[in-house]
Amino acid sequence: MTLAEDNGPERGGDDIVAAEYVLGVLPADERRQASVRIDGEPGFARLVDEWEVRFAPLGAAYPEVEAPASVKQAIDARLFSTTARSASGQPAGLWSSLAFWRGLATAAVAALAIYVAVPMLNPPVDVPQERMVASLAADGSDVKYMVMYDAATGEVGLSHVAGERGSGKDFELWMIEGSNPPVSMGVIPVGATMKMPVKEDMRDKLAAGAVLAVSLEPTGGSPTGQPTGPVVAAGDLREI
Amino acid sequence: MTPQDITKLIVRTSMKDRGAFDLLYRQTSSKLFGVCLRVLNDRAEAEEALQEVFVKIWTKADRFAASDLSPISWLVAIARNHAIDRIRARRQAPLAIDEALEIADPAPGPEAAAVAGDEAGRIHGCLEELEKDRAAAVRGAYLKGESYAELAERHGVPLNTMRTWLRRSLLKLRECLER
The missing domain is CATH 2.60.40 (Immunoglobulin-like)
Incomplete structure (x- = not known):
């Protein structure tokens, strides 16, 4: 079963996949596929952005919670440290x-x-x-x-x-x-x-x-x- | 800080201005940490996610120009999507029953409705038009990043049924928002 078939011909399945991606309900593999399409297909990325805009007002419900200072230090160490390592812990490339x-x-x-x-x-x-x-x-x-x-x-x-x-x-x-x-x-x-x-x-x-x-x-x-x-x-x- | 101020900070961050990035962190990290905590429900993991989110913001700030989102919503979207990627990557852990009950009603607070202007308020109005449990499923999915599998378990329906429900709700929402 593909999403496009399931969704019928009325507006094309991409828009619903974009909505499901934004909502966050997709299982890991389908989410990864969608994320690859966002990077590679401007038309699909546009649909995703439109759904982000539609749902964005719900984000007002997220509370503000102060993060510990160690987080910013870790970010600076990752981005600006002179002994920068890539995220995987491997030495960074040349x-x-x-x-x-x-x-x-x-x-x-x-x-x-x-x-x-x-x-x-x-x-x-x-x-x-x-x-x-x-x-x-x-x-x-x-x-x-x-x-x-x-x-x-x-x-x-x-x-x-x-x-x-x-x-x-x-x-x-x-x-x-x-x-x-x-x-x-x-x-x-x-x-x-x-x-x-x-x-x-x-x-x-x-x-x-x-x-x-x-x-x-x-x-x-x-x-x-x-x-x-x-x-x-x-x-x-x-x-x- | 006005949205224009945050926009300026994002643009300057895209130009690798560290001062702007530091200020952007000071102004927005609490909100983005709130997003990570809500989705991941684990403090240590949320701290790690917040780090990764700001590394993304530093490297991808130039993409802001391509989005129609307001600056804070764009940042929230990065944090939300990253946190959801993380929980999807986690091994599926069954939800404890009491935990499921405890998180069952994420209705918007009064401050959310107050912040929402005419345009922004429409999503709330359109959710009202859905059946109550479906609107709750959409809100829960959005705010906590619940998967189809988790929603199906919580609502006690088969996965495909959940998927059909939610897709119909999304189509109705789109129709309402385009009215």
Whole structure:
């Protein structure tokens, strides 16, 4: 017996499966199948979201219960600890190993420093020599960039480490400073290493240490001025 | 915190802003812990689930943009679905009779009805139109993540009967909500 047959022809069985998934009544195997479909089928995901919206008011009945402080500590240890392990207790893979990234960062920063510095061997004396670097990556994404900001030239140098944007898509670079909404720094040109000029009014904010993020956008960049696609890589800009 | 504030925190979390993530945790973890506790009915397991829920929120915050849910409902949905995944993965433990009686009536509290505005209140109104035991089955399933098997046992009907009941109730609910 499949759900579609059982439900008859009137509206298709998918909508009822979506409702059963949201309600939570499905047995483990059918729940897993539904969850795979949510990830792979936008039409089905939409039906699930519609049922989530319909039932959401019932969620008001859940009481608030303070969780012990140990929970947040455990979350931070899992997400941000320098000896990060994956949830299964296995050592994290090379790509998510912080030590690996630090090593790569050092190498990439050295390469990038030469790339950025060579054209200006005789900089004016009164220009600040501050350089900052960020390693951009995100869980669930293979996109990696190294970014170096040179306050002397007002440019960011980017080194594309891994990850493809796909046809009809562009990577867009964003700066997030404090609690302000992300500000676009422009679409990242295709290439292994590239430089992007930074607008005057953004330079101080970068120098103060901002978060940089890369989102996947339609060709030419976000049409709205805010990120519209998934964030595929992000990281803090730090002094070196 | 207004829904707009929570939305901002979720968007900033998607940009890997740890300060925003910390604040989002402070503002919403009690609600999400309440969800995990209600579904899992076990404190240690609920604490573990809450950890996993916030790890998911950190890694999947960018998906919020694709949902029509309000920010807090979106977070509750992540916690609910995760907690339900966990109990489904548990080995089926038979429900003790007294426990089943104790949790038999999850009617919405007055504060739920007060929070529910016109649009939000409709689900409550439409549940009223169902037969009493079926409305209770739908509420129980939603709030506690009960499976068809558990509902069938509690209502003393065969599993397939329970499934047919509930599907008919869902179709009626949809019809009522679309009116």
